[in-house]
Amino acid sequence: MRMAYVVGTFSAHPAVMGAMNEFLRWVVQPATAEVYDDANRQCAAWVQATNRDLVAASMPVRLMNLGTVWTVLFKAPGRYNWLLQYYLRAEGVTLSWVGTGRCLSSLDFTPDDYRALQLKIIAAVKAMRGDDWWLEASKFPQLEKQMRRRLIREMAGSLVQAPAPLRAFHAAVMQRKHDDHHASHSHAANQALHLVSSSVFLYCYAVVFSDLTTAMCVGLAALVVRQFGHAVIEPACHEEEKLLLGYTTRDKTAIVLGYLLVPVIDLARAGAWSLAGFTASLDLIALHWFRWTVFVVALRVVYLVWKYDFRISMIWFVKLVTDPMTDIVAYFPRWPQRA
Numbered sequence: 001m002r003m004a005y006v007v008g009t010f011s012a013h014p015a016v017m018g019a020m021n022e023f024l025r026w027v028v029q030p031a032t033a034e035v036y037d038d039a040n041r042q043c044a045a046w047v048q049a050t051n052r053d054l055v056a057a058s059m060p061v062r063l064m065n066l067g068t069v070w071t072v073l074f075k076a077p078g079r080y081n082w083l084l085q086y087y088l089r090a091e092g093v094t095l096s097w098v099g100t101g102r103c104l105s106s107l108d109f110t111p112d113d114y115r116a117l118q119l120k121i122i123a124a125v126k127a128m129r130g131d132d133w134w135l136e137a138s139k140f141p142q143l144e145k146q147m148r149r150r151l152i153r154e155m156a157g158s159l160v161q162a163p164a165p166l167r168a169f170h171a172a173v174m175q176r177k178h179d180d181h182h183a184s185h186s187h188a189a190n191q192a193l194h195l196v197s198s199s200v201f202l203y204c205y206a207v208v209f210s211d212l213t214t215a216m217c218v219g220l221a222a223l224v225v226r227q228f229g230h231a232v233i234e235p236a237c238h239e240e241e242k243l244l245l246g247y248t249t250r251d252k253t254a255i256v257l258g259y260l261l262v263p264v265i266d267l268a269r270a271g272a273w274s275l276a277g278f279t280a281s282l283d284l285i286a287l288h289w290f291r292w293t294v295f296v297v298a299l300r301v302v303y304l305v306w307k308y309d310f311r312i313s314m315i316w317f318v319k320l321v322t323d324p325m326t327d328i329v330a331y332f333p334r335w336p337q338r339a
Contacts, residue, residue, distance in 0.1 A: 036067075039107050043068045046114040050121060059125045060134050068107075072100035076134040077144040083133060087124035093117065169315065176319045177326055180244055190229035191331040197226035198324035198331075205324070213286040220259055220289060227252050245304060245316040255296055262288045 010016050026032055047063045047070060054061055060076030061084070074081045085099040095103065105114075128134070135143060161167070185191055200222035208215040231253065247255065263278065263285045270281055278285075297320070304313035 035107060039105070039109070040067045042109065042111065042114060043070060043105050046118060050118045053118070053122055054125065057122065057126065059122070059129065061125045063121075068105040068109075070103050070105070072103075077140055077147050078134060079147065080133050084124060084128055087128045088120065090127070091120040091124045093120050093124070169311070169318075172315050173319050173322070176245060176315060177323070180246065180319075181330065183244060184230055184234055185331075187229070187233050190233045193225050193229040193233070194327050195331040197222040198327040201324040202328070208290075212290060213283050216286040216289040216293075217282075223259075224256065227256060245312065246320070247300070258292055258296070259289060262292055 043065050047065045050063050054063075060074060062073045062075060063070055064073055065071075072084065074084075082099060085095050088095060088100070162170070185194060200218055204215040204219040204222075263281075266281050266285050266288060267277060270277060297317070301313045301317055304316055
């Protein structure tokens with residue numbers, strides 16, 4: 001009994017062994033072969049008839065059988081084809097946990113049973129198509145290529161996963177971004193200003209090491225635009241910002257004032273209170289702006305380490321640096337696509 005090919009919770013139960021004994025005695029009788037042959041012919045004829053009806057109705061579903069074991073094939077690419085099992089359930093056809101992947105007709109299936117099942121399958125497929133789970137046939141090739149590329153990326157990502165601590169860190173950063181969005185980025189006008197400033201910041205990232213003066217000048221202008229959205233368009237967010245890791249609107253205003261003081265101090269030292277003097281000192285002013293930026297960010301990191309821990313400070317720092325990228329993704333307008 002321990003070597004039985006049929007295994008399971010009750011595989012060695014006397015009742016199961018008795019039933020298997022009866023089956024093995026019956027299956028070797030000459031008349032049994034005719035029962036199986038008739039069942040296989042009925043299932044094959046039913047599959048052919050059902051496929052004819054599906055083709056006639058232009059349905060992207062076909063049946064295939066091996067003996068009385070049959071399966072459902074989908075001619076339309078889609079990541080939601082598995083929903084058909086629930087449309088079948090709505091028609092009164094309950095499948096096993098493998099869904100439409102493998103079905104089996106018992107030996108006592110009659111032509112009437114097959115006909116009723118055929119009508120239910122066709123009704124379920126029509127209902128699923130009526131709910132627009134399958135696109136037009138002309139769009140299949142393009143959709144199939146897109147799905148294949150996406151599945152390859154997902155499979156590669158599942159094989160090469162980042163370590164669990166890194167995934168947890170990424171999740172924490174994205175949660176902070178989510179909280180920040182709901183706290184102070186709900187107004188459409190503020191989102192539009194953030195979209196503009198984020199685009200400028202990305203440009204500054206690209207040129208900061210080759211043209212520091214340009215990066216700091218346009219970056220400062222983008223920062224003013226960004227803070228205008230918080231200070232004027234969404235003033236109600238000030239209290240909620242106090243619960244987050246980043247700066248409050250009051251802190252941001254003080255930082256902007258610091259940027260404004262930098263050229264005043266530099267021009268006072270040079271004794272050149274003119275537009276020409278400002279232009280001549282612009283490279284030095286930009287360098288001091290950059291140093292002020294590094295000082296402000298570093299000071300915040302140190303403060304968060306002191307108040308919380310190093311991990312929390314790095315979550316805030318990574319969020320701050322990557323905000324321009326995620327803001328563009330979040331706030332870029334998405335117009336409805338034509339059907």
